Amino acid sequence: MNVHESEKIAGILMSRGLTECNDGEPDVVVFNTCCIRDNAERKAIGQIGRFKQLKKSNPDAVIAVVGCMTQQDGAGFALRRKFPFIDIVLGTSNIEKIGEYVSDALSSRTCRVEIDDDPRPAIVEGVPYHRSSGCNAWINIMYGCNNFCSYCIVPYVRGRERSRAKEDVLAEFEKALSDGYKEVTLLGQNVNSYGNDRGDGYGFASLLEDLAKYKGDHRIRFMTSHPKDMDDRVIDIIADSPNICNNIHLPLQSGSDRILKLMNRHYTRDDYLAIIEKIRAKMPDCGITTDLMVGFPYEDENDFEDTLDMVRRVEWSNAFTFVYSPRRGTPAATMPQVPAEVSKRRIMKLIAEQNSVTRRLSDAYVGNVYKVLCEDAVDKNGKLTLCGRTESGRMVNFNGDPKLVGSFCDVKVTRSQSASLFGTRI
Numbered sequence: 001m002n003v004h005e006s007e008k009i010a011g012i013l014m015s016r017g018l019t020e021c022n023d024g025e026p027d028v029v030v031f032n033t034c035c036i037r038d039n040a041e042r043k044a045i046g047q048i049g050r051f052k053q054l055k056k057s058n059p060d061a062v063i064a065v066v067g068c069m070t071q072q073d074g075a076g077f078a079l080r081r082k083f084p085f086i087d088i089v090l091g092t093s094n095i096e097k098i099g100e101y102v103s104d105a106l107s108s109r110t111c112r113v114e115i116d117d118d119p120r121p122a123i124v125e126g127v128p129y130h131r132s133s134g135c136n137a138w139i140n141i142m143y144g145c146n147n148f149c150s151y152c153i154v155p156y157v158r159g160r161e162r163s164r165a166k167e168d169v170l171a172e173f174e175k176a177l178s179d180g181y182k183e184v185t186l187l188g189q190n191v192n193s194y195g196n197d198r199g200d201g202y203g204f205a206s207l208l209e210d211l212a213k214y215k216g217d218h219r220i221r222f223m224t225s226h227p228k229d230m231d232d233r234v235i236d237i238i239a240d241s242p243n244i245c246n247n248i249h250l251p252l253q254s255g256s257d258r259i260l261k262l263m264n265r266h267y268t269r270d271d272y273l274a275i276i277e278k279i280r281a282k283m284p285d286c287g288i289t290t291d292l293m294v295g296f297p298y299e300d301e302n303d304f305e306d307t308l309d310m311v312r313r314v315e316w317s318n319a320f321t322f323v324y325s326p327r328r329g330t331p332a333a334t335m336p337q338v339p340a341e342v343s344k345r346r347i348m349k350l351i352a353e354q355n356s357v358t359r360r361l362s363d364a365y366v367g368n369v370y371k372v373l374c375e376d377a378v379d380k381n382g383k384l385t386l387c388g389r390t391e392s393g394r395m396v397n398f399n400g401d402p403k404l405v406g407s408f409c410d411v412k413v414t415r416s417q418s419a420s421l422f423g424t425r426i
């Protein structure tokens with residue numbers, strides 16, 4: 001979502017005549033920050049600090065900091081105090097003003113700190129995007145989150161759920177297709193609750209149904225789903241719609257019911273397993289991925305074993321694994337913390353367990369032919385290699401003409417190496 005938001009920032013600035021700076025010193029630098037984890041914040045602070053030098057050599061340069069990090073309680077002004085060379089600090093719901101404020105700063109050195117704390121800021125439509133993700137177009141269908149998982153900062157910095165009007169989503173989708181994008185990824189913190197705030201009965205399943213009606217050679221993906229809101233109708237529509245990818249990201253977070261409760265996730269491991277069963281009954285080849293966290297407060301060895309057990313039972317094609325990171329202002333930050341060395345040991349074990357599942361699943365791809373959307377041509381040891389994903393979301397490397405980037409290719413997988421697949425175009 002942050003990558004897509006950066007596309008928005010770039011679009012707004014470019015609509016005002018600014019261009020990308022690929023070498024030399026930039027006149028304008030915008031940091032789009034994330035505060036989902038402590039590491040992301042520390043990296044942002046380190047990067048911002050580096051630009052003190054730019055300001056010294058080019059005092060007219062404009063430095064702006066936007067995004068989640070600025071939206072935390074008092075963080076916007078604290079940033080400005082720490083780095084007085086910052087010209088603009090904007091909160092998450094003020095981002096559309098970046099063009100106006102950068103222009104003001106360039107022309108009259110006006111500094112601004114603007115953090116709006118309205119939990120339901122209005123959605124601004126018609127903002128230009130400078131898409132930079134190849135043949136995939138990201139489309140936000142909603143903003144914010146109502147779930148307040150006890151470890152997560154998102155509802156505090158992104159506000160409550162606000163869904164875009166279906167007409168606006170459909171119009172952006174049509175435009176992306178007419179611009180030649182072959183894949184559209186619908187974005188939301190919890191796409192399954194799309195429309196709940198609008199109260200007109202038009203939800204995520206209805207949206208998927210409408211999007212599936214568009215004919216043509218393109219694919220639709222979406223992220224992220226919350227297990228508590230995943231309903232049968234959505235599963236049926238994905239299964240019945242050839243242009244909606246059989247690929248679902250369904251974060252479990254923990255395999256322990258006790259920890260799931262402390263996380264305020266509103267489902268149990270059995271609920272989760274029941275959803276997986278339904279998905280696999282309708283789509284045996286569905287690529288299912290997840291997020292898993294270790295070291296959440298109170299997590300003991302039994303809880304962790306429950307998570308490992310789920311890795312073996314569910315057999316996710318991939319899992320994004322994290323060590324819990326306390327976020328100021330969230331309930332979990334005040335709970336007793338698991339020692340860092342324990343979390344470290346658990347994450348290593350978790351990664352090893354998931355890797356062995358991924359390796360086994362990778363082997364099952366060998367010998368089969370998949371329709372792959374060629375996304376990029378990358379230099380590997382002096383040789384250009386194409387890469388793209390199967391419908392289930394697995395990345396395949398294969399040889400071919402770089403002109404194929406942006407088109408669908410039939411690729412026979414000839415070998416696998418851990419999470420990587422290699423094949424030949426047929």
Ligand code: SF4
Pocket residue numbers: 145146147148149152153154155189190226
């Ligand atoms: S559903 Fe996702 S974004 Fe929302 S609070 Fe939970 S983890 Fe955060």
